[in-house]
Amino acid sequence: MIRSANIYKVSGTGLRALPFTLALFLIGCSGSVDPLFVKDQDAFKEAVKNARPGDVITLANGTWKDFEILFTGKGEDGKPIRLTAETKGQVILSGQSNLRLSGEYLEVSGLVFKDGYTPSKEVISFRQNKENLAYNSRVTETVIDNYNQPERYEVDFWVMMYGKNNRFDHNHLVGKRNKGVTMAVRMDTEKSRENNHRIDHNYFGPRPILGSNGGETLRIGTSHYSRSDSLTSVENNYFDRCDGELEIISSKSGKNKILNNTFFESRGTLTMRHGNNTLVEGNVFFGNDVDHTGGIRVINAGQTVRNNYMQGLKGTRFGGALVVMNGVPNGPINRYDPVVGAVIENNSLINSDNVQLGAGSDEERSAPPSESRFESNLIFNEDGRDVFTVYDDMSGIDFKNNVLGSMDVPDFTNGFSRQNLEMSLADNGLIYPKLDRQEGASRDLSVTTKDMVGVSWYPKAEPIVPFQSGKTITVDSDEGMLFSAVSRAKPGDIIQMRPGDYVVSKFLKLDKPLSFKAEGDVNISFERSTLFEIIDGGSLQLIGLNISGKDAPDYKGNSVIRTSPYAMLQNYRLEVVDSTFSDLDVNQSFNVISAAKGTFADNILIKNSSFATVSGAVLKLDSETDDYGIYNAEYLTIETSNFKNIEGALVDYYRGGRDESTFGPHFNMTGSSLENIGHGKRNQSAASIYLHGVQVTNISGNVFKESKPFQITHTVSEPKTKIFKNKFINTAAPRVVELNSGLPPTAMISDNEGLSR
Numbered sequence: 001m002i003r004s005a006n007i008y009k010v011s012g013t014g015l016r017a018l019p020f021t022l023a024l025f026l027i028g029c030s031g032s033v034d035p036l037f038v039k040d041q042d043a044f045k046e047a048v049k050n051a052r053p054g055d056v057i058t059l060a061n062g063t064w065k066d067f068e069i070l071f072t073g074k075g076e077d078g079k080p081i082r083l084t085a086e087t088k089g090q091v092i093l094s095g096q097s098n099l100r101l102s103g104e105y106l107e108v109s110g111l112v113f114k115d116g117y118t119p120s121k122e123v124i125s126f127r128q129n130k131e132n133l134a135y136n137s138r139v140t141e142t143v144i145d146n147y148n149q150p151e152r153y154e155v156d157f158w159v160m161m162y163g164k165n166n167r168f169d170h171n172h173l174v175g176k177r178n179k180g181v182t183m184a185v186r187m188d189t190e191k192s193r194e195n196n197h198r199i200d201h202n203y204f205g206p207r208p209i210l211g212s213n214g215g216e217t218l219r220i221g222t223s224h225y226s227r228s229d230s231l232t233s234v235e236n237n238y239f240d241r242c243d244g245e246l247e248i249i250s251s252k253s254g255k256n257k258i259l260n261n262t263f264f265e266s267r268g269t270l271t272m273r274h275g276n277n278t279l280v281e282g283n284v285f286f287g288n289d290v291d292h293t294g295g296i297r298v299i300n301a302g303q304t305v306r307n308n309y310m311q312g313l314k315g316t317r318f319g320g321a322l323v324v325m326n327g328v329p330n331g332p333i334n335r336y337d338p339v340v341g342a343v344i345e346n347n348s349l350i351n352s353d354n355v356q357l358g359a360g361s362d363e364e365r366s367a368p369p370s371e372s373r374f375e376s377n378l379i380f381n382e383d384g385r386d387v388f389t390v391y392d393d394m395s396g397i398d399f400k401n402n403v404l405g406s407m408d409v410p411d412f413t414n415g416f417s418r419q420n421l422e423m424s425l426a427d428n429g430l431i432y433p434k435l436d437r438q439e440g441a442s443r444d445l446s447v448t449t450k451d452m453v454g455v456s457w458y459p460k461a462e463p464i465v466p467f468q469s470g471k472t473i474t475v476d477s478d479e480g481m482l483f484s485a486v487s488r489a490k491p492g493d494i495i496q497m498r499p500g501d502y503v504v505s506k507f508l509k510l511d512k513p514l515s516f517k518a519e520g521d522v523n524i525s526f527e528r529s530t531l532f533e534i535i536d537g538g539s540l541q542l543i544g545l546n547i548s549g550k551d552a553p554d555y556k557g558n559s560v561i562r563t564s565p566y567a568m569l570q571n572y573r574l575e576v577v578d579s580t581f582s583d584l585d586v587n588q589s590f591n592v593i594s595a596a597k598g599t600f601a602d603n604i605l606i607k608n609s610s611f612a613t614v615s616g617a618v619l620k621l622d623s624e625t626d627d628y629g630i631y632n633a634e635y636l637t638i639e640t641s642n643f644k645n646i647e648g649a650l651v652d653y654y655r656g657g658r659d660e661s662t663f664g665p666h667f668n669m670t671g672s673s674l675e676n677i678g679h680g681k682r683n684q685s686a687a688s689i690y691l692h693g694v695q696v697t698n699i700s701g702n703v704f705k706e707s708k709p710f711q712i713t714h715t716v717s718e719p720k721t722k723i724f725k726n727k728f729i730n731t732a733a734p735r736v737v738e739l740n741s742g743l744p745p746t747a748m749i750s751d752n753e754g755l756s757r
């Protein structure tokens with residue numbers, strides 16, 4: 001007998017509510033409870049075993065812990081076997097759970113992965129194992145929320161597509177914080193190539209800066225099989241602050257289509273890294289002037305970039321708004337293939353900083369673009385600044401009918417004309433010339449918005465709780481009051497400290513963002529090896545405090561602020577404003593701020609503060625010593641602060657290795673004064689400021705007195721270092737070393753006073 005497909009939903013609670021005998025009676029009458037409505041893992045296995053085309057297996061609402069779902073079967077076209085939730089969003093897969101699909105015409109929907117991590121390498125995999133893949137199958141309306149390995153640099157992947165003709169749509173992926181691409185299309189066997197996958201209407205929610213390679217959001221293929229076609233289409237997705245590393249989408253295979261996606265304030269670019277004949281059309285990039293927001297990077301043959309819209313993109317170099325690379329002639333498969341036959345037309349670039357042509361040109365990458373066309377594009381910058389950097393001969397690109405608004409035409413081609421463009425905002429949220437023109441993106445470009453993607457039943461929450469966004473808790477110096485305020489405070493709260501002398505006898509561990517604000521003269525000393533410990537989820541803001549190390553234990557290695565000794569998944573923020581630090585010398589190597597391995601700060605800001613008598617370093621950000629291209633903080637900013645008698649360095653900031661996948665670290669110091677810094681015999685670098693592998697450095701308007709010189713080592717990626725308008729008194733000139741390039745130092749050192757060599 002062929003059982004008819006049915007969706008038999010018994011409300012679990014309803015049945016349980018019945019008297020036992022009555023429930024038995026009901027079960028007796030219907031023969032049995034529907035075997036497709038499952039409440040435990042055994043029932044699920046049984047249901048899968050017996051499922052027929054058109055069946056719907058329903059997981060009962062609730063939290064399913066340690067459930068490794070293996071969903072196999074053969075549905076039919078129009079009659080898939082479905083796996084869904086009793087109520088979408090109310091079936092939670094937690095602990096060590098994951099999902100594998102293998103077979104044909106399978107469909108999964110309504111699940112939420114959170115509060116745990118996959119025990120295998122993947123959370124959702126479109127295969128059971130190397131031999132058994134999924135075809136014509138679909139995962140839709142599923143959520144993966146912060147489902148990360150506890151170790152930041154332990155690699156896993158949230159979604160891996162194998163097989164052919166699969167669809168991943170209307171899903172919500174947010175908070176990938178450990179290493180490993182969020183989602184990838186794999187082509188490692190013949191059965192996964194020319195796959196025709198469709199990835200559409202997904203919400204790729206915020207992915208914070210990883211601080212290492214391996215933070216891509218979507219990768220299609222790998223360099224290994226990049227000369228095969230994938231035929232994957234990526235449409236109408238929303239990439240919301242996908243900041244993991246410098247590639248947001250890395251297309252590494254042929255004939256993909258990347259259409260009508262929106263990139264909102266995402267650092268990085270859509271890169272056609274490998275593979276030919278990909279179409280990139282109708283995408284919208286809103287940078288909103290956020291650092292390192294990029295657009296499209298063109299590499300390889302036969303690429304088409306048409307009708308895209310880029311606005312407010314600040315990215316530079318390979319991360320610019322539009323980048324056309326140079327390639328390696330007849331190079332190996334993992335290098336940059338030359339751009340041949342590219343069509344770049346009808347794109348709009350509005351208030352964006354950089355168009356790079358022939359980027360990467362060097363001895364190896366010696367082939368400029370050829371047989372290519374750059375036509376009917378529109379470039380407008382309100383302030384008239386130039387966007388072009390040309391690194392090589394551009395005669396292989398035919399530039400035609402391009403329009404520039406309020407900027408000078410470039411000198412490498414006559415394919416641009418300058419027009420007086422008056423721009424206005426259209427109903428679709430994009431900016432166009434008031435008078436209709438044929439150049440630039442089309443007026444009927446429809447923009448994928450946040451509400452069009454993902455699921456309706458799961459919030460698209462903000463990733464960060466800002467400082468001082470909560471309530472105020474007032475404390476005084478009575479014993480234990482500060483400690484108890486920290487325990488009961490909520491994220492974003494302000495701990496307002498009344499005047500007094502506070503002696504803190506316990507660690508203040510922060511697992512949420514908190515601000516400590518002095519109301520008058522607040523003096524703090526502490527009796528443990530640290531005052532504040534930032535643990536996972538924590539961030540710290542100090543305003544107006546006077547902190548002394550006089551009561552710290554007489555051992556080496558104290559800190560005022562340190563991060564968790566265990567790896568932290570969540571990036572933290574640290575701000576020190578209007579505060580003073582003194583007497584940090586009870587024993588040796590007393591640091592103000594120490595970052596542990598496996599921890600990462602989005603931002604560290606020191607402002608209007610002073611530091612005196614420190615036996616260690618002020619900022620110890622050099623715990624990542626493996627030279628894997630990993631580091632401790634993205635931005636370190638020091639403004640108008642004073643440092644005096646510091647035995648260690650003001651900062652030890654280290655990013656080793658030769659990887660080029662990150663934008664940071666960044667170091668910015670202005671308007672500060674340093675006196676007698678770095679002379680301690682334990683200061684290994686023998687420098688006042690030690691920067692190794694920092695990508696962007698700006699040191700200006702400071703006074704350096706009686707201090708050790710800076711030691712700046714450039715490692716990879718053409719770092720930008722500017723040292724200007726500083727005053728040096730009895731302080732030797734900065735030492736800048738190019739570690740790998742073999743080229744003369746590239747640091748810009750100018751307009752400084754008192755520099756002698």
Ligand code: CA
Pocket residue numbers: 213214215216245247661
């Ligand atoms: Ca990468």
